[in-house]
Structures are given as structure tokens and as C-alpha cells.
Amino acid sequence: MLGHLLHLAGIDSVIVENRSQEYVVDRVRAGVLEQGTVDLLIQSGVGERLQREGLPHDGIYINVRGQRRRIDMASLTGRRITVYGQNEVVKDLIAARAASGRPLFFQVGDVSVHDLDSRQPTVRFTINRETYELRCDVIAGCDGFHGICRPSIPEGRRRTFDRVYPFGWLGILVEAPPSSPELVYSFHDRGFALFSMRSNSVTRLYMQCAPDEDATKWSDDRIWDELLTRLGSDDGWKPLVGPITQKGVTGMRSFVTEPMRHGAMFLAGDAAHIVPPTGAKGLNLAIADVWRLSRAVAEYYQSGNERLLERYSDDCLQRVWRAQQFSWWMTSMLHRPDTESLFDWRRQLAELEYVTSSRAAMTSLAENYVGLPIT
Numbered sequence: 001m002l003g004h005l006l007h008l009a010g011i012d013s014v015i016v017e018n019r020s021q022e023y024v025v026d027r028v029r030a031g032v033l034e035q036g037t038v039d040l041l042i043q044s045g046v047g048e049r050l051q052r053e054g055l056p057h058d059g060i061y062i063n064v065r066g067q068r069r070r071i072d073m074a075s076l077t078g079r080r081i082t083v084y085g086q087n088e089v090v091k092d093l094i095a096a097r098a099a100s101g102r103p104l105f106f107q108v109g110d111v112s113v114h115d116l117d118s119r120q121p122t123v124r125f126t127i128n129r130e131t132y133e134l135r136c137d138v139i140a141g142c143d144g145f146h147g148i149c150r151p152s153i154p155e156g157r158r159r160t161f162d163r164v165y166p167f168g169w170l171g172i173l174v175e176a177p178p179s180s181p182e183l184v185y186s187f188h189d190r191g192f193a194l195f196s197m198r199s200n201s202v203t204r205l206y207m208q209c210a211p212d213e214d215a216t217k218w219s220d221d222r223i224w225d226e227l228l229t230r231l232g233s234d235d236g237w238k239p240l241v242g243p244i245t246q247k248g249v250t251g252m253r254s255f256v257t258e259p260m261r262h263g264a265m266f267l268a269g270d271a272a273h274i275v276p277p278t279g280a281k282g283l284n285l286a287i288a289d290v291w292r293l294s295r296a297v298a299e300y301y302q303s304g305n306e307r308l309l310e311r312y313s314d315d316c317l318q319r320v321w322r323a324q325q326f327s328w329w330m331t332s333m334l335h336r337p338d339t340e341s342l343f344d345w346r347r348q349l350a351e352l353e354y355v356t357s358s359r360a361a362m363t364s365l366a367e368n369y370v371g372l373p374i375t
């Protein structure tokens, strides 16, 4: 997305990716786009298939111990979310990149960044074992939580803030039409579960599990037993069962590194911050970061003015911490805690009652969920 926005501003970039094209296109990841993300993709000319195939949602359900309650986000905020897989967004962006004729290299190895404190930082990498060195003005570290950019900042020049949760999500992809047009977040005595989708024929389901759960130990029958128990609601609703085509466990953590800049290198997305998935903020935060970075870089090339580059980290971190707070709150409210504390349990139930009945509380959840405008 950053490469695309820079291209629209007439700025050269080279994208180096260590995975293969097949991997990034096939790997199922997040699926909920905020209104601001959708608007930006459309305005920047990569929203054509999204508008055709994306599924707009006006609300979500919260299922509290078998009672499904709807939060009408569109009427509370005037905004909505769209379900469209992150890998579909990536596919559209790769097509736009190819059409621009600008360079994008897959399966690049041994990437390292150098001279970050200078006016001419470099990126070194190999393609087919041949070494390249790229001299540039700005490096964008969009290489995810396990990437090389963040660790290239000396430890004394960054601070990290994090929390690891005592649970994970077991996620499955199912060949079955979604039985509800909207997502269902379910709070159940046996633990959290989530009903989502990717298209009119593919359902996506998650359930709370141990952080180190071994997905291969879960037979399909056992997964369905658990999901149907946790998601089923007393109005008769439940997900449709179908063949499971993918299975995987995701850990849950909150993580922020500050600042999101070191000299000529700017971090964006998961390289700088991780949110737990509850609330679906990860992809949307990354898009907001790169939009801001593209504006800052464009201003620098147009006028030599570094004002926006200097403000990049502080401006991003405002939104990042808002999303951190929201994601932590949704996670804590909806998951079964690892303690046997009945106090926490009762407190969570009281909060869920409030969040699904008070217009003020529903509005607060909804405005965070649909996302702040990208400014």
C-alpha cells in the first residue's frame, strides 16, 4: 500500500519481500476493513474488486452466554465495516504494482539495513544468492513483528511496551455459506468464540485455546463440538458445518515500540505494533501508518520540508494507543480469564450487559470498531 501511494505521488520505491508471491496471496489473515481503510483503497484506485466482492456489514452480534444481541454500528455512527480478506487486498495491490511497472521482488534473502543515521541509508539483500545494495533516502520498515527493521534500532534508542495474554485463538476456514450475514462475538463459560466469514461461501471461525495449543491435536469433530457449543444461541442460530480447509493457532499479544522512527528508517504496521486480534484493528492500523508515511515522504520531496516526517511517530502513536486500548478492552471483556476469580467473571458479565444495552456504551464500542477517520 505504501508503494502504491508513493507511486501515485510520483515517488520511486523498491519493495523487497522475503516470502514468495504464492505465500502472501494464499495465506489467510485478517478480514475486517474499517470504513476509512475502504475509502482509502477506493480513492487510491485499488478498490474496484473490493467494491464488487467485499461484504459491507452494518452491525455485529455479541452473544452473551447464548443470548445474541446486535449492535447496530451504522445507525450509531453512520459508518460500517467491510469483510474482505487481507490477502485479497494484497492481491489487488500486487496487481496495481505490476501495472505501475515499479520494482517488487519476492523471495529476497539476507535483508539488512545500514547507515540509518546518515542521509543515505542502504538496504542489502540477495536475490538468487546474488548480493544487491540499494542506496535510498528513506527506508520503510514494513516487515512485520518478526522482521529485521525494528531490531536494527539500537536498544538504547527504543522502548517497548507489551503484554502477552494467557490464551490464543484456534482459527479454521470452512467451506460453508455464513449462516449469519454479520459477525458473532461469543462470550461463553467454555471460552470465547468468533463467527466470521470471507465470502458468501466461506465461513471463518475462531475459538479461545491455550497459547501453545497444538492444532493438529484437534480433530474436526472435536472442533465442531466446541464451536457449536460456544457459538450457538437460544434464538436457534448456529454456524453451518462444512469441510475445514485450514486450521491454525495464533498467539495473542499487545506490543508497541517507540518511537516508530530511527534516523532515515520509519516503522509501519506490525514492525512497530501488534494488537490482539479481537476487534480486528491490525491491518487497519498498518494502512493508517503507511498513509501518513506516504504524505510525509511526499511533502519532503515536494518542498524539502521534514515537518511531517518529524511528526510521523507521534502522530501514528496516537492512533496506535487508541487501538491498543480498544483491542485490550475487547479481549479482556470477551475471553475466559485464566484465573478462577469469580469476581472477574461477574464483572465481565456486568460489562457485557452494559455494552449490549446502553446506547452510550454501544456507541463507544461501535465508533472504535468502525474506526476513526484516517487523517
Ligand code: DHB
Pocket: 029, 030, 031, 032, 183, 194, 196, 197, 204, 277, 278, 279, 280
Ligand atoms: C476476523 C478477525 C478478527 O480478529 C475479528 O475481530 C473479526 C474478524 C476475521 O478474520 O474474519
